[in-house]
Amino acid sequence: MMIYDPRAEEQELLKKAARQTAARLTEERWQIYAFDTLEQVAQLVRGSPLLDLACYDVTPGGSIPFLEQVRARYQETLLLLIADPSMSPMDYIRPTILASALLLRPIDQRRLLDSLSELVERYKERSSPGQEASLAVETREGTTYVPYSKIYYLEAREKKIYVRMKRQELTFYGTLEQLASQLPENFLRCHRSFIVCRDKVQKVMLSRGVLELEQGICLPLSRSYKPLFKEAP
Numbered sequence: 001m002m003i004y005d006p007r008a009e010e011q012e013l014l015k016k017a018a019r020q021t022a023a024r025l026t027e028e029r030w031q032i033y034a035f036d037t038l039e040q041v042a043q044l045v046r047g048s049p050l051l052d053l054a055c056y057d058v059t060p061g062g063s064i065p066f067l068e069q070v071r072a073r074y075q076e077t078l079l080l081l082i083a084d085p086s087m088s089p090m091d092y093i094r095p096t097i098l099a100s101a102l103l104l105r106p107i108d109q110r111r112l113l114d115s116l117s118e119l120v121e122r123y124k125e126r127s128s129p130g131q132e133a134s135l136a137v138e139t140r141e142g143t144t145y146v147p148y149s150k151i152y153y154l155e156a157r158e159k160k161i162y163v164r165m166k167r168q169e170l171t172f173y174g175t176l177e178q179l180a181s182q183l184p185e186n187f188l189r190c191h192r193s194f195i196v197c198r199d200k201v202q203k204v205m206l207s208r209g210v211l212e213l214e215q216g217i218c219l220p221l222s223r224s225y226k227p228l229f230k231e232a233p
Contacts, residue, residue, distance in 0.1 A: 001033070001052065002035070002041070002053075002054045002055070003035065003056075004038070005056075005082060006057065006060055010107060011034055013107065014112070017116055018030070020113070022120065024117075025117060045073065048073075051074050053080070056079060056082065058087070058092045074168070078100045078119045078123055079099045080116070081103070085104050100119055103115055133147065133149075134147045135147075135151065135179075137170060138172065144170065148197070150166065152165060152215070152217060153196040153200070153217075154194070155193055155194050157193065161175070188229070190219055190228075194220065196213070200213045204221070
């Protein structure tokens with residue numbers, strides 16, 4: 001979860017409520033990032049972490065255009081907006097923002113807990129492995145379920161596994177050999193360092209040893225794995 005709120009007292013209230021809600025409704029350990037400047041938020045986003053939930057203050061100058069840019073990368077993040085009653089709803093109720101919930105100042109703790117509880121329940125429903133086949137990834141923050149349908153490829157690099165999605169990347173320790181037996185049949189080894197989702201491949205260039213995926217992504221195709229893609233539908 002990410003929290004952006006320049007008001008120190010309010011930010012502490014949000015962090016406390018987020019921890020309480022996570023402990024009450026989930027068995028996972030939540031990583032909570034809390035910031036009071038847009039520069040800090042931008043630095044976090046550049047690292048492309050997974051963001052399941054976000055609480056975001058839209059009142060500071062420049063916060064709404066910046067949020068629209070972040071939202072383009074994090075389209076599935078459940079978003080709780082914080083606003084002042086003096087603001088026009090037209091400023092932040094936009095299709096480019098798509099808030100899941102809204103809190104108007106002064107923030108009431110009961111309403112805050114209710115809003116966060118609703119967001120966490122929605123997150124649980126969406127991320128439940130029973131809803132969609134997912135890859136369970138164990139990190140220091142707990143277990144993250146990544147739907148197979150959202151994975152483009154997995155890369156082994158620097159003793160870590162990088163799971164690439166459309167606009168996000170998740171990193172954890174492991175090997176491709178360990179993962180190979182867990183992945184569905186549409187995930188194929190294309191290189192000693194890569195496993196690719198066949199459904200995301202748009203073009204197979206056997207002569208060049210290259211796979212072209214959606215989003216303009218290109219992956220190497222080793223000679224030893226070319227027969228898999230010749231035979232794959």
